[in-house]
Amino acid sequence: MRIGVCIKQVPDTDSQLRIADSGRGIDDSDLNWVISSCDLCALEEALLLAEAELARGEERPELVVFSLGPARVEEALRKALALGADRAVHLADEALQGGDALADGRALAAAVAKEHCDLVLTGAQSDDIGQAATPAVIAEILGFPYAWLVMAVELDSGKRSLRVVRELEAGMNEVLRLDLPALLAIQSGINKPRFASLRGTLQARKKPLRHEDRRGLEVDAARVGAAGAGFETESVTLPPAGAGGVMIEGVSAETAAEELIAHLEREAVL
């Protein structure tokens, strides 16, 4: 049994974001890069499923982690290996870069198919572009049953089926059964991702990490990377600050609290 986990490296949204001179994206010269939060939950869930299989006396599934992106992405893959993944596949080829969810999904689907994964986990939505589309595109191309916003997973490897809880709106969940091979898009909050141990970090350096390129994946050059993107970003701007609201700043906590109470009394909400 092999579990694939697709992760994306994204700018740390806690870091200061500056708009690039082109006005079409953010200045990436001085950013902290991290694994997107839902993808980290997907990796943790894969580790938990593998540990549960082992505890049941089954063979531990092999965990293969995939990521598409430039050279910096190797750091994210090494971190995934340090956390417990067994192997990593880096879609580093220049011809695969600059795509949107559809282009990236096509390349990742080809990489996952080549590794014959029985189950693929990925985050429900990336912390940067946040289209929440890449997992659905991979599932569509591979013809895998798919569930988005997954909040719980139980694997029955004998029956090759999954029991999955999926989040709906307004505090409701849906319980589903999916047959393997399948793809699950994991929602944040399903688990608490572990931290890498020093031993894990040392071991990660020796674990296999291979590069994959467009030719090796046998994907059409016009359908992946920047050439395969379905839309382009014309401009990126800061949202308008304050929708005409009253801002209280640069005063002491005492003064700020007094001013706010005075406003709320006037609004008759106290």
Place this chain on the structure above:
Amino acid sequence: MEGAGGGPGTQEVRACGRALGGNCRVALLDEEHLGPYAPGLYAEALRALITDGDGEDPAAPLVVLLPHTYQSAEYAPRLAVRLDAAYIASVSAATIDDAGRVRFRRSILQARLRAEVRPRKRTVVATVQIGAFGGTDPAASPDAVVKVGRPADIEEHEEREVLGREAAGGGGVDLAGAERIVTAGRGVGGSDEVSVAAELAVALDAELGASRPVVDNGWLPREHQVGSSGHIVAPNLYLALGVSGSIQHLMGMSGSRIIVAINKDPEAPIFSVAHYGIVADLHEVAPVLTRLLEARRSS
């Protein structure tokens, strides 16, 4: 142009379709005509309807709009693959210029920035953010509505079975009916520090809410969660403590009458919907606020 929708978000989809002008068709997908929801089935039924195309201009842009709900945003990307269309998710504005070029606005980097994007394909599948495009008259210019039926030749066999539905959390928190809500965000810092929000809630006679990161970290149980996946609330007073304001959170509370935000980051998106904002460390301001409100009550 074509609008597709049904159920929640239908108004937003229609309003977005009107913003793009053109010739709007509305398709309703319901279980009565189509059978129980399954992502592959719904994507295929829409694909069949759209590629049917009866007599439309093959050069004009074709925009398929769906509401960005947890159901339609699950299968919309699969429809885009099947139509070889561009896919643009959770749009909050749409325009078309004289040359017929369509543009959409959407938030990126967790609502810290917004992007104007232009499709590079004739066919576009876009989902419309719930709560955007508000205030349209539902009775205005009734569009022709098509009820989407099950494609005759469908062999879509979905290896996915619905076993049931269940409530995500326990009870005991009445957020939907609350007059006042104090919400703890990630900025409170930890489970031990949630008390700063809880004490302010008591002083205000308010219910205690939580943003998603607070619930995901286990600082408060899920039944406190405000946002599209938790409770949609509209109290008289909504006070957000250390909440940055993701789109999902804003969708859950932006209908509140008076919104107050306390956050030390002046660029936090929550300030874009706040009527009153305090840019400061909540751990300094909230205890003072609690003390003054308690004194006010007892006087």
